[in-house]
Amino acid sequence: MTFVQVIDCRTSRIDELNRLMDSWVEATQGKRTATHSIVGRDRTDSTHVVEIVEFPSYEEAMKNSRLPETDRIFQEMVAACDQEPTFTDLDVLRDEQLNKIVVRNFFEEVANKRNFDAEDTLCTPDYQEHDPTLPTGVVGLEESKAANRKLHAALEPVVTIENLIAEGDLVSAQFSFKGRHTGEFLGMEATGREFSTTGHATFRCQGGRIAESWWNTDDLGLLRQLGAIEA
Numbered sequence: 001m002t003f004v005q006v007i008d009c010r011t012s013r014i015d016e017l018n019r020l021m022d023s024w025v026e027a028t029q030g031k032r033t034a035t036h037s038i039v040g041r042d043r044t045d046s047t048h049v050v051e052i053v054e055f056p057s058y059e060e061a062m063k064n065s066r067l068p069e070t071d072r073i074f075q076e077m078v079a080a081c082d083q084e085p086t087f088t089d090l091d092v093l094r095d096e097q098l099n100k101i102v103v104r105n106f107f108e109e110v111a112n113k114r115n116f117d118a119e120d121t122l123c124t125p126d127y128q129e130h131d132p133t134l135p136t137g138v139v140g141l142e143e144s145k146a147a148n149r150k151l152h153a154a155l156e157p158v159v160t161i162e163n164l165i166a167e168g169d170l171v172s173a174q175f176s177f178k179g180r181h182t183g184e185f186l187g188m189e190a191t192g193r194e195f196s197t198t199g200h201a202t203f204r205c206q207g208g209r210i211a212e213s214w215w216n217t218d219d220l221g222l223l224r225q226l227g228a229i230e231a
Contacts, residue, residue, distance in 0.1 A: 002092040002169065003058040007051040009077070009085035014041070016080045017049060020073055027069040033060040035207040047082065056169065056206060058091070096166035099205040103164065103171045106203075106210060111159040111177075114152055116145045124211045131215040133186065154183035154190070162198075171203045181226050186219075188228050195225040 011017055021039065025032075034053050042048035055061040064070060078084060102122055109118035119127070119141060127141040134147060151157070157179040165172045178196040181188075199217030203210050223229045 002095040003055045003061050004090040004092055005053045005055070005061060006088040006090065007053070007085050008088070009049055009051075009081040010045075010047045010083055011049060011081045012047050013080045014049065017077065020077050020080065021051075024069060024073040027073070028064075028067055031067055031069075033064040054092075054207065058089070061089075096168070096171075098208060099169065099171050099203070100164050100166045102205060102208060102210060103173055103203050104161065107159050107161055107173070107175065110148060111152075111157065116148050119145050119148075122210055124206055124209045127210060128212045129215070130213065133215075133217075133219060150183075151185075154181065154185040155179045155195075156182055169205050171205060173201045173203070175199055175201070185226070186223070186228075188223075188226060191226055193226050195222055197222045197225070 009017075018039075021037075034055055036054040037051065039049065039051045042050070053061075055064065105118075106122050109115045109122065123141055123144075125141065127144065128138055129140075129144040129147075130138045131147075136143075139147060157177040159175050159177040161173060161175050163174040176196070176198045178194070181191045181193050181195065183190050197218045198221075199215065201213055201215045204212040220229065
């Protein structure tokens with residue numbers, strides 16, 4: 001479950017606080033487990049500053065807190081504040097709904113609108129896609145975009161989401177799709193035949209994006225409809 005830590009402090013030394021945060025980001029490069037961080041200032045009190053830091057889980061946050069760089073920067077931050085900062089630890093409850101939204105957007109933008117470059121914003125840079133129909137079985141972001149272009153050129157699928165279930169950082173999608181065989185698919189030349197089949201996919205989300213996915217479709221039923229296998 002996504003974990004958020006809220007750090008509440010009062011200081012008139014905003015520039016010093018920003019410098020400390022920049023120093024921490026640089027010092028913990030490649031080691032920190034925080035996925036997102038924002039700092040806000042109270043509109044009614046310019047000395048009231050709140051930082052919100054997001055982690056994949058509470059356990060990952062604890063790894064972050066044990067970094068020596070974190071402790072050093074924290075001590076300097078306390079010195080820059082007018083009083084001791086307070087901390088609020090939150091388990092995120094609405095994250096699952098946001099994960100369902102990003103998965104739904106993936107189907108709509110990539111699958112139905114053929115906006116393959118939307119993967120750049122919907123997925124993390126290190127996105128991994130697992131699909132037994134792919135030659136390597138697993139591909140990264142750019143390879144996924146190329147595979148989707150090839151798939152849509154061959155089958156022209158239109159996808160309908162039948163069900164979405166989210167738990168923690170995972171979203172499971174049950175879907176159906178129909179189309180026409182207009183290009184080479186799994187070594188089979190275009191037949192012009194129409195088809196309708198089903199599938200399901202599981203997505204792992206991180207920081208509001210899709211970090212990993214696993215796909216399974218009824219390829220046997222599809223090949224039968226295309227005439228590659230006798231019914």
